[in-house]
Amino acid sequence: MKKGLAHEFIKGLWEESPTFRQLLGMCPTLAVTTSFINGFSMGLATTFVLVCSSTIISMIRKLIPDQVRIASYVVVIATFVTMADLFLRGVYPDISKALGPFVPLIVVNCIILGRAEAFASKNSPLPSFLDALGNGIGFTLALSVLATIRELLGNGLLGEPWVIMILPAGAFITLGLLIGFINLAKERRRKTATPACAIR
Amino acid sequence: MDLILIFISAAVVNNFVLILFLGICPFIGVSNKLEKAFSMGMATTFVMVLAATATWLINHYILIAFSLPFLQYVSFIIVIAALVQFVEMFIKKTSPALYRALGIFLPLITTNCAILGLALLAVLKNYNFIQSVVYGLAAGVGFTLALCIMAGIREDLELAPVPKAFQGAAITLIIAGLLALAFMGFAGLISG
Numbered sequence: 237m238k239k240g241l242a243h244e245f246i247k248g249l250w251e252e253s254p255t256f257r258q259l260l261g262m263c264p265t266l267a268v269t270t271s272f273i274n275g276f277s278m279g280l281a282t283t284f285v286l287v288c289s290s291t292i293i294s295m296i297r298k299l300i301p302d303q304v305r306i307a308s309y310v311v312v313i314a315t316f317v318t319m320a321d322l323f324l325r326g327v328y329p330d331i332s333k334a335l336g337p338f339v340p341l342i343v344v345n346c347i348i349l350g351r352a353e354a355f356a357s358k359n360s361p362l363p364s365f366l367d368a369l370g371n372g373i374g375f376t377l378a379l380s381v382l383a384t385i386r387e388l389l390g391n392g393l394l395g396e397p398w399v400i401m402i403l404p405a406g407a408f409i410t411l412g413l414l415i416g417f418i419n420l421a422k423e424r425r426r427k428t429a430t431p432a433c434a435i436r
Numbered sequence: 437m438d439l440i441l442i443f444i445s446a447a448v449v450n451n452f453v454l455i456l457f458l459g460i461c462p463f464i465g466v467s468n469k470l471e472k473a474f475s476m477g478m479a480t481t482f483v484m485v486l487a488a489t490a491t492w493l494i495n496h497y498i499l500i501a502f503s504l505p506f507l508q509y510v511s512f513i514i515v516i517a518a519l520v521q522f523v524e525m526f527i528k529k530t531s532p533a534l535y536r537a538l539g540i541f542l543p544l545i546t547t548n549c550a551i552l553g554l555a556l557l558a559v560l561k562n563y564n565f566i567q568s569v570v571y572g573l574a575a576g577v578g579f580t581l582a583l584c585i586m587a588g589i590r591e592d593l594e595l596a597p598v599p600k601a602f603q604g605a606a607i608t609l610i611i612a613g614l615l616a617l618a619f620m621g622f623a624g625l626i627s628g
Contacts, residue, residue, distance in 0.1 A: 259464065259605050263549045267457035307517055310546075314510040322506070337556045340509050344547040346461060404455050405616040412602075412609030419601035 244363045248370030254347045255378035256418050261347040264338050265379060266407040270390070275383030277331045279376025281324065281339060283369070285316045286348050290368035294356040309352045310343065317342045347375060385410055439570050442563075446574035449625055452550050453582040454616040459550030463583060464608055466541050473587035474580065475534050476541060481576025483516070483523055483545055484554055488572025490515050491555040492565055512555050513546075520546045550579055585615060 254260045264282070269275040289312050300308045321339045324332040332339065342348070351371055356364040388394055390401030400406045452458045459480070466476045491512050499505055524542050528535045535542070545551065554575050558568045589611055598607050 260461075262460035262464065263457050266460060306546075307514070310513050310517060311510060314513050318506055318509050321509075337553055337560065340556055341458075341549045341553055343509055343513050344549045344552050346544075346547055349547055400617070403616070403620065404457065405613045405620070407457070408609045408613030408616055412606045412611075412613060415609065416599075416602040416606035419606065420599075423601055 241363060241366055245366040245370040248367065248372075248374040249377065250374065252371075253374045253378060254350075254371050255375055256415060258350075259415075260350055261345045261375060262411075263341065264345060265382065266404075266411060268335055268338050269379055269383035269386055269407060270402050271334075271387045272380060272383045273331070274334050275379040276376065277324075277328070278335055278338065279372070279379040281320045281335075282342055282345060282347070283372025283376055284320055285313060285342050285345075286351060286372045286375075287365060287368045288316045289313045289348060290351055290356040290364045291361050293352045294359060294361045294364035297357050305357065306349070306353070309349060309357075313348055313352070314343045347371060382407075382411060382414065385414075439567065442567055442570050443574040443577075444625060446571050447578040447581065448619065448622045451578045451582055451619050451622075452553070452575050453579055454612065454619045456553070458553040459548050459579055462541055462544070462548055463586065463612070464605060466538075467583055467586040467608070468590050470584060470587040470591060472537055473583040476538060477576070477580025477583045479523060479527065479538065479542065480545055480548065480550070480579055481573065483519055484551055484572045484576040484579075485569060486519050486523075486572075487516050487551050487555055488558060488568045489565075490519065492558065492563075492568040495559055496565075508556075508559070512552060516551050516555070517546045550575065582615070586612065 248254065252258060255262075255265055261282070264278055268278045289309070292312055293309055296308075317340060320342065321332070324335070324339060351368055355367045359367070386401045386406060389398045390406065391397055398406070401410065446452070450456055453460065453463050462476060462480070467473050494511055494515060495508070499508055499511065520543065523545070524535075527538070527542065554572055558571050561571075563571055586608070590608065593607065593611075602610075
C-alpha cells in the first residue's frame with residue numbers, strides 16, 4: 237500500500253491511460269477533438285468533475301448502502317457536471333457552444349464512474365484524489381494529442397489541408413491508427429521480456 | 437412529412453454512432469457477433485423510446501413548470517437509470533439466454549451516452565412530444581443499424597490477416613472511420 241501515493245498519480249498518465257490503454261470515454265475523445273482548444277478544455281472539464289466526484293465519493297463511501305451505490309455516484313457526478321457546465325456557459329460561452337451536448341454528457345463518461353467504482357469506493361480520500369487527478373491528466377493529454385494531430389493535418393498547417401481529418405471519419409481513423417501504433421511499440425519493447433498479451 | 441424528415445435525419449444522415457459519436461462504447465464492445473449486436477440494438481432502442489417519452493414529460497411538466505432547469509442532468513440520468521433497471525428485469529424474466537449473452541453491457545446502457553444525448557438533443561431542438569418519441573425511435577434504429585453493419589464486418593474480419601497490434605479496438609475504429617465516410621453520402625438526402 238505504501239509504495240503508493242506517487243504511483244496512484246502516475247499510473248493514469250500512461251501505463252493505465254484511460255484512453256489509449258483502457259479505451260474508456262471514447263465518445264468525447266472522438267467528438268470534440270476537432271481543434272486543440274476544444275480537446276484541451278474538454279479534458280480540463282472532465283478532470284475537474286473526476287477529481288471532485290472521486291474525492292467526495294471516497295469521503296462518503298462508508299455511508300452509501302451497497303445496493304444503491306451506482307445511483308448515488310451518478311447523482312454526485314451529475315451535480316459537479318452541472319457546476320462545470322454553468323461555469324463554462326458563464327465564463328467561456330464560445331467553448332461551451334463548441335462542445336455542445338458533450339459537456340452535460342460528462343455525466344455518462346465511463347472514466348468517471350469507472351474510477352468511482354474501481355478505486356474511490358475502496359480507498360481513502362487522498363489516494364482517490366491522486367488517482368482521479370492522474371487519470372484526468374492522462375485523459376486530457378490523450379485528447380490534446382489527438383486534437384493536435386487532427387487540427388494540424390485538417391486545417392492545412394502542414395501543407396495541403398486534409399479535410400477528412402476534421403470530419404467524423406478522421407476521428408475514428410486517427411484514433412484507430414494511434415492505438416494500433418501504441419500496441420505495436422509496446423509489443424516490440426516487450427518481446428525481449430514477457431510474451432505480449434493482446435488487448436481484449 | 438415533418439416526422440419522416442426527423443426519422444431519416446436521426447437514423448441515417450446524423451447517425452448517432454457514426455456521425456455524432458454517441459454510444460461508442462457498446463459499438464466497440466458488443467459488435468463482434470451479429471446476433472448479440474441486434475439484441476443489444478433492440479434493447480437500446482426500447483430504452484431510447486421510453487427515455488424520450490419520460491424525459492419530455494419530466495422536462496415540460498416538472499422542470500419547466502417549476503423553473504428548475506439546473507436539475508435537468510440530475511433528473512434525466514436518474515430517469516434513465518430507472519428505465520434501464522426496468523428493462524433489465526424484463527429481459528431477465530422473459531429471456532434468460534439473452535440476459536446472459538448481453539451480460540455487463542445491459543446495465544451499462546445507463547452510461548450509454550446515446551441515451552442521455554438523445555434526451556438532451558431533443559430538448560435542444562425544441563421538439564414537441566410526438567417529435568421527441570419519433571426522434572427516440574429513429575435514433576435507436578440508427579444505432580441498431582450501425583451496430584449490425586459493424587458486427588457483420590467483424591464476423592468476416594476474424595478470418596482476415598490483421599497485424600497483431602491492430603487487432604481488436606484499433607482495426608474496429610479504422611473500419612468505423614470508413615463506415616462514417618460512407619454514411620456521409622446520406623448527407624444529400626435532406627439538405628438538398
